[in-house]
Amino acid sequence: MDGEGGSSGLVKSAAVKLSEMGERTKQLGTAMKDPHQQRRIILVIVCVALLLDNMLYMVIVPIIPDYLAELESEQSEHVHLVMHSNSSANSTSQDKSIKDNLDVQIGVLFASKAILQLLVNPLSGTFIDRVGYDIPLLIGLTVMFVSTCIFAIGENYATLFVARSLQGLGSAFADTSGIAMIADKYTEEAERSRALGIALAFISFGSLVAPPFGGVLYEFAGKRVPFIVLACICLADGFLLLTVIKPFSNRTRENMPVGTPIYRLMIDPYIAVVAGALTVCNIPLAFLEPTIANWMETTMHSTQWEMGLTWLPAFFPHVLGVYITVKLAAKHPNLQWFYGALGMVIIGASSCTVPACKTFGQLIAPLCGICFGIALVDTALLPTLAFLVDVRHVSVYGSVYAIADISYSVAYAMGPIVAGQIVHSLGFVQLNLGMGLVNVLYAPALLLLRNVCQMKPSYSERDNLLEEAPQGLYDTIKMEERRAKKKGYSSAGNCLSVDENGFDPFKAQRSLSEESSGPEYT
Numbered sequence: 347m348d349g350e351g352g353s354s355g356l357v358k359s360a361a362v363k364l365s366e367m368g369e370r371t372k373q374l375g376t377a378m379k380d381p382h383q384q385r386r387i388i389l390v391i392v393c394v395a396l397l398l399d400n401m402l403y404m405v406i407v408p409i410i411p412d413y414l415a416e417l418e419s420e421q422s423e424h425v426h427l428v429m430h431s432n433s434s435a436n437s438t439s440q441d442k443s444i445k446d447n448l449d450v451q452i453g454v455l456f457a458s459k460a461i462l463q464l465l466v467n468p469l470s471g472t473f474i475d476r477v478g479y480d481i482p483l484l485i486g487l488t489v490m491f492v493s494t495c496i497f498a499i500g501e502n503y504a505t506l507f508v509a510r511s512l513q514g515l516g517s518a519f520a521d522t523s524g525i526a527m528i529a530d531k532y533t534e535e536a537e538r539s540r541a542l543g544i545a546l547a548f549i550s551f552g553s554l555v556a557p558p559f560g561g562v563l564y565e566f567a568g569k570r571v572p573f574i575v576l577a578c579i580c581l582a583d584g585f586l587l588l589t590v591i592k593p594f595s596n597r598t599r600e601n602m603p604v605g606t607p608i609y610r611l612m613i614d615p616y617i618a619v620v621a622g623a624l625t626v627c628n629i630p631l632a633f634l635e636p637t638i639a640n641w642m643e644t645t646m647h648s649t650q651w652e653m654g655l656t657w658l659p660a661f662f663p664h665v666l667g668v669y670i671t672v673k674l675a676a677k678h679p680n681l682q683w684f685y686g687a688l689g690m691v692i693i694g695a696s697s698c699t700v701p702a703c704k705t706f707g708q709l710i711a712p713l714c715g716i717c718f719g720i721a722l723v724d725t726a727l728l729p730t731l732a733f734l735v736d737v738r739h740v741s742v743y744g745s746v747y748a749i750a751d752i753s754y755s756v757a758y759a760m761g762p763i764v765a766g767q768i769v770h771s772l773g774f775v776q777l778n779l780g781m782g783l784v785n786v787l788y789a790p791a792l793l794l795l796r797n798v799c800q801m802k803p804s805y806s807e808r809d810n811l812l813e814e815a816p817q818g819l820y821d822t823i824k825m826e827e828r829r830a831k832k833k834g835y836s837s838a839g840n841c842l843s844v845d846e847n848g849f850d851p852f853k854a855q856r857s858l859s860e861e862s863s864g865p866e867y868t
Contacts, residue, residue, distance in 0.1 A: 471748025486520025667721025
């Protein structure tokens with residue numbers, strides 16, 4: 347009887363838990379029907395994806411060099427056993443060549459992610475514009491999960507190189523589609539700036555907390571544990587995406603317009619200026635990450651923990667910069683260009699003062715200044731890209747944020763390869779002075795964006811689609827007019843005119859309508 351009572355109690359408790367899970371699922375389903383709750387859940391999913399990508403990008407910094415050095419030492423021991431009869435000078439030269447080869451391998455491994463991301467982004471942006479944002483985000487999370495697992499089990503350079511390159515492929519889909527999804531869901535400029543600011547805070551947190559996270563777990567638990575933890579988080583985020591957004595059952599893309607081709611966005615002068623600013627402002631961070639540790643060791647005789655925690659204090663001014671820019675943009679949205687230009691000046695001044703630092707405490711200040719300036723530039727200019735697409739092109743954001751991702755990738759692809767060569771040829775001081783000068787000289791270019799807020803929206807096809815069924819005669823007539831515009835002509839039989847910003851979003855559709863015999867009337 348006791349056994350039966352115990353089993354019935356277990357059945358009842360299981361039934362209660364199942365009912366609680368059912369209620370939570372219903373609540374989640376109800377929340378997804380509310381547009382505001384839906385946007386918040388989507389923002390959480392995207393922020394976790396961006397956090398994972400940047401943690402995986404930076405977590406290898408304390409792990410891979412040491413791990414590859416161990417692999418090289420095992421090979422060099424075998425070489426020394428074979429060449430034990432050689433002179434000590436030959437042995438020293440052999441050690442130097444092995445170290446140089448290791449530095450090259452580490453630089454290529456670090457840069458491979460950004461290089462592949464740079465190559466894939468033009469294709470991923472077009473793909474996102476065609477199929478929507480949720481499926482590419484799922485593809486990106488899947489590839490990142492596979493990449494993280496390969497990192498965990500990889501035991502040679504070739505395997506690690508494949509894993510790093512795969513991460514670039516996943517980032518090209520996950521990062522671009524995630525940022526584009528935020529821009530698509532948050533259409534009001536103030537809300538969009540706030541949401542993108544939150545995403546940037548997660549990016550910063552992932553980049554800055556990953557090295558100490560990876561270093562501690564690598565030291566006490568081994569190489570595999572940090573990657574297993576990240577793989578589990580990636581799997582959970584992908585599962586949440588599948589259950590909440592349900593990308594394969596989402597048919598909203600059928601009512602979305604065709605986005606502007608990426609090559610046309612690239613030649614837009616306003617977008618080109620923003621893309622250049624994003625590249626230039628990230629060059630100091632991308633070039634200092636692979637070079638500052640060696641400089642600290644030779645000039646300051648810094649310890650390993652100091653080199654590992656170099657960038658961690660910079661997280662707080664980065665978040666502060668995001669917060670300040672979001673607040674200022676809400677009050678003075680017409681000064682977004684000024685916030686970006688001010689950020690570039692701060693980056694330039696901070697970069698120039700890095701070589702003058704003599705202690706670890708002194709070095710924290712300019713590094714915090716660089717991250718604070720980057721926060722100003724990114725938070726001001728990323729929403730500006732979406733606004734430019736809204737007013738000058740069609741409101742589909744995959745390609746324009748692929749351009750932003752390309753801008754970042756250019757800086758981080760050059761950093762691990764070019765920065766070391768510049769330090770070796772010219773010196774660390776000249777590297778920082780050059781980066782600072784480039785940022786200060788580029789800042790006036792943002793004056794081109796000072797009149798962006800005065801632009802009027804273009805005839806974006808997205809704005810012409812009704813989300814609900816027409817109510818009454820007026821809405822029915824407007825629906826017919828919108829359908830006519832989709833075909834390339836208006837209900838009055840006249841082709842759509844070029845908008846006030848000099849862009850004709852229906853040029854392709856108009857060319858089709860000109861082949862027809864004439865307009866249709868209802």
